[in-house]
Amino acid sequence: MLDYPTLKIIWWLLIGVLLVGFAVMDGHDMGVATLLPFAGRGDVERRVVINTVGPHWDGNQVWFITGGGAIFAAWPLVYATAFSGLYWAMLVVLWALFLRPVGFDYRSKIDHPAWRSAWDWGLFVGGVVPPLVFGVAFGNLLLGVPFGFDERMLSTYTGSFWQLFSPFALVCGLVSSAMITFHGAVYLSHRTEGVIQRRANFAAALAGVAFLALFTVAGVWVAFIEGYVITSGADPAGMSNPMAKTVARETGAWLANYGAAPLTILLPLLAYAGTLGALWLLKSKRTGAAFVASAAALAGVIGTAGASMFPFVLPSSSMPQASLTVWDGVSSQLTLTIMFWATLVFMPIIVIYTSWAYKVMSGKVTAEFIRGHDHATY
Secondary structure, eight states, X not given: OOOHHHHHHXXXXXXHHHHHHHHHHHHHHHHHHHHHHHHOOSXXXXXXXXXXXXXXXXXXXXXXXXXXXXXXXXXXXXXXXXXXXXXXXXXXXXXXXXXXXXXXXXXXXXXXXXXXXXXXXXXXXXXXXXXXXXXXXXXXXXXXXOEEEOTTOOEEEOOOTGGGOXXXXXXXXXXHHHHHHHHHHHXXXXXXXXXXXXXXXXXXXXXXXXXXXXXXXXXXXXXXXXXXXXXXXXXXXXXXXXXXXXXXXEETGGGHHHHHSGGGGHHHHHHHHHHXXXXXXXXXXXXXXXXXXXXXXXXHHHHHHHHHHTTEEEOBSSOGGGOEETTTSOOOHHHHXXXXXXXXXXXXXXXHHHHHHHHHTOSOOOHXXXXXXXXXXX
């Protein structure tokens, strides 16, 4: 059996992998939906755009469910505290996501311009809102979430919904939106040709430049906000007890890990290199490689946030001592062990099946294909 501290680190990494998987797989679906009203001019072109993600969008959304389930099982205190405190923000995401399945399934049921246009904008909302809210949520994690625990370890959220949308959090939301739009544009370029591909390349250039600019602004801003530092009481091998430590807030503390572990600087560099590499590969018409580079950029951004906050997972701005970390917000050693071995079995199966599905349903989606399969496509 793996020791408890090692399992805690492993599950911190696995949660990160699930977040990256969600961003890469469901992210390009949302990015394509964000571009739908602009990349497609006319009904046939918009159907081309929709059908680039049509065979996979519902399977990709499972990454979101799996990520939530993994957080619930591995970090129950984090799940309970975050989902209760950020309840309304999560509902906004869910309401937006409701528009995706009905939009995909109902859009082409009636051949009427107003009907189809309404669902196009519904899919747009379902694509643009979740990345924005998730980015705002990450911004609030870096700022700290106003919650605390009572003597019975029941969490209480003391903030409001509108408090979530601080200037820094909004910048993080825009980083996320630009990143996902860029990723979707790269995928759309890979699956289309002609005028739609040219529009996708143009959108990728705009979103890529905006993403790098906003990512830079957010990175500089982090140096001037108060981060969190454990000053005493941390026990990597101990049981889950968030109140057993003391925590201080210090300006620029989120940058300390880069000094303690210099290799972590590769993560933000990966975000820049992946984005610039994807743009260069698009220009060279190597769209498949561009998608891989774009996925690497997303991994770099999420990895940057995780490395900056480590070992914190959910810092508390109103009661710093109650901040949840990798060491004190986790399940029992037995639970983590069982889940670890189950993941080793099922994760490769999921990856292999998904790869096979994308290979089988690869190739360009064209207007001619849509016209020839009018009743078999979205």
